[in-house]
Amino acid sequence: MQASPPATHQETVRFAFNSSLPIFFGYVILGTGYGLYMHNLGFDFWFPTIMAAVVYGGSVEFILASMLVQSFLPGNVVLITLVVGFRQFFYGLSMLKKYRGAGWRKFFLIYGLTDETFVVNYSLSIPKEYDRYSVYTLISLFDHSYWILGAFLGGALGSLVGKQIPGMDFVMTALFIALAVDQFQKEKDHLSSTSGVIVTIACLLVFGKTYFLVATLLVLVVEYAIIYWRREKRGTKNDAD
């Protein structure tokens, strides 16, 4: 059997574009919701557009937008972003091998490592005739542009309508509820989800609106440390038996 000749640049772009298509619809629609959400908070269309380009993280941008209309607490912004984006750390871990050797393109690959791009690039099987680094990079860039496009459309749509639409802000609540329901259905035990809800409510009551997220995160990490420590202790005891 003869090996297929390397794909042309055009073929590579087409392959990457087709692989990214499912994300197109998702990102444009969610991005539009996000653009509208920011419009409703009182921002011009270029705010969501630039944030989509620079920050590039769905949940993080919603939360950030809601923090931009509160008092200036840069430390809070950094901590919340780190924690909400924490899961991306594990996407990076899973992609260490696949992205090794990508050279200058690695910056774009890492910058664009969102939930959706991770899922596509992680599970994609690339025929031999394509340069896989080019495919990964193009998919990452396509996805990023869909998100920017969606945010722009939402912001622009908001500007066209002009006034704020009362109740539009519920789109963020609905997003997180949907994600929480998905998480709840796929997990084996509900300790973490229920802790998240209960600890957050408790911290909101005790610490108030400004600091409850930070407090919640600390409590959750301590909770996990205790679970980890107890499991370790049990593990070493079993080994001794």
Add this chain to the structure above:
Amino acid sequence: MTLTEQIICIALAALANFATRLTPFLLFRTEAATPDFVTGLGKFLPAAIMGMLVIYCYRNVNWLGGTHGLPEVIAGVVTVIVHLWKHSLFLTLIVGTLCYMLLINFVF
């Protein structure tokens, strides 16, 4: 916040978000080199964060006065039901948000 303060926050969030994606590439050469505690935390935290973000969205609800959070709770329940029923993120977002808009504009 002033415009400058907003730009600072956006830049910080962009850096922090990029940092969560970049760190594994700086720290580890293989997945196996990650400490157990970190891996375990990565399995434990995301579910809790989802719950936390839902509560975050409800932080401004006035439970004791006004509409007592009824529109927020009703729209939230509708969102859960639609999502359990169809499992389509976009349908859920559209129905949930429309439901809330109708409730606060015409019912309450």
